[in-house]
Amino acid sequence: MNREDFPMLKEKYIYFNNAATSFKPIEVINEINDYYTKYNSNINRGIDSLSYYSTNKYEEVRNKVANFINANNNEIVFTRGTTDSINLLAYFLEDIINENDEIIISIIEHHSNFVPWQKLCKRKKAKLIVLDVEKNGTISPSLLKNNINTNTKIVALNHVSNTMGATNNIKELSNIIHKYNALFIVDGAQAISNIKIDVKDLEVDFYAFSGHKMYGPTGIGILYGKKQLLDNMEPISYGGEMIDSVSIDNTTYKDTPYKFEAGTMMISSVLGLGKAIDYINKIGIINMHNYVVNLRKYLIKQLQNIYNINIYNEQNEDSSIVLFNINNIHSHDIGSLLDKYNIIVRAGHHCCEPFMKYLKVDSTVRISLSFYNTKEEIDKLIEILMKAGDYINELF
Numbered sequence: 001m002n003r004e005d006f007p008m009l010k011e012k013y014i015y016f017n018n019a020a021t022s023f024k025p026i027e028v029i030n031e032i033n034d035y036y037t038k039y040n041s042n043i044n045r046g047i048d049s050l051s052y053y054s055t056n057k058y059e060e061v062r063n064k065v066a067n068f069i070n071a072n073n074n075e076i077v078f079t080r081g082t083t084d085s086i087n088l089l090a091y092f093l094e095d096i097i098n099e100n101d102e103i104i105i106s107i108i109e110h111h112s113n114f115v116p117w118q119k120l121c122k123r124k125k126a127k128l129i130v131l132d133v134e135k136n137g138t139i140s141p142s143l144l145k146n147n148i149n150t151n152t153k154i155v156a157l158n159h160v161s162n163t164m165g166a167t168n169n170i171k172e173l174s175n176i177i178h179k180y181n182a183l184f185i186v187d188g189a190q191a192i193s194n195i196k197i198d199v200k201d202l203e204v205d206f207y208a209f210s211g212h213k214m215y216g217p218t219g220i221g222i223l224y225g226k227k228q229l230l231d232n233m234e235p236i237s238y239g240g241e242m243i244d245s246v247s248i249d250n251t252t253y254k255d256t257p258y259k260f261e262a263g264t265m266m267i268s269s270v271l272g273l274g275k276a277i278d279y280i281n282k283i284g285i286i287n288m289h290n291y292v293v294n295l296r297k298y299l300i301k302q303l304q305n306i307y308n309i310n311i312y313n314e315q316n317e318d319s320s321i322v323l324f325n326i327n328n329i330h331s332h333d334i335g336s337l338l339d340k341y342n343i344i345v346r347a348g349h350h351c352c353e354p355f356m357k358y359l360k361v362d363s364t365v366r367i368s369l370s371f372y373n374t375k376e377e378i379d380k381l382i383e384i385l386m387k388a389g390d391y392i393n394e395l396f
Ligand SMILES: Cc1ncc(COP(=O)(O)O)c(C=O)c1O
Pocket: 019, 020, 081, 082, 083, 084, 110, 112, 113, 158, 160, 161, 162, 187, 189, 190, 210
């Protein structure tokens, strides 16, 4: 554990909201600073040495991302984040959807993997099929088998849920989906900082994630897509740098992935992401994961001492997330109380309103751990939660 690498950990907070966004190590912050102070320039736009330097650095990050998830570098499209990646796809793939076709998602999807497909179905008069989930929050392959058919064109599911922390068996789901020649799109926002991702082994068609949840900056995300699929898709944003040639009558595009990156991109965020990947590789994602899983065991054990607590995902031992409510205390009150002690958790519907309804609650408290959290921080949290009822009576 390397707490000194993270400037935010020198501040007064105990931070348990890592599934929302992680803190950034100093290497990432310095990289962004260096770009603006030492070689600020646009990429691909000049034959000058400055532009050449920043273009090379930018493209090096594409290689790093590709290696990180075992893809080819021409299969990596830079976007603004997971939400952006999935929304873009819902437009890129519009042409393959016709009236009465079907798109499958699940009830536990984050809104960003729910609403784009709901909207696409409305635009094209297609049918949205929403799968229920198992008690632990996973998607059952047999339920998928019962719902998929030759009308199914797209299946879009999470790899790891941001509420239950459950990990789906992507490979097994993928085998079923491809038997029906449907496309498999995976929301990897919560998986990318917790498990080793190999898109080839998982056999997915598209995989989306965000830099800011993996110790990188905000404003940068990835859309991985199989080369052949990306080649066949039409861009939806046109302008500088994505074109091959423009005449009055016609425009041709650059090859994949450049045709999807129109205009000036978020260069500093891309560079920061490169350092975040170096950082994860230095510590080792498996080491990070093992540490978090052990810490979660401790957290669960301590939480069990809280009177009237209802933990929804105790069984998901491999996860970094704990989701709970304390009977008769609203999750927002717990969140506000902890905030008074500078302990940051997430309280609310976690951008998963359909799933909250499915759980028959309007909101929950979520603790999401990272490898820089400690047992001492958990002890402090438990100390406050033990007295939550008394404190809240005093406050209101
Ligand atoms: C499972 C999941 N999908 C998608 C998103 C959206 O990510 P972003 O806001 O970085 O686009 C999140 C963010 O919390 C998430 O947890």
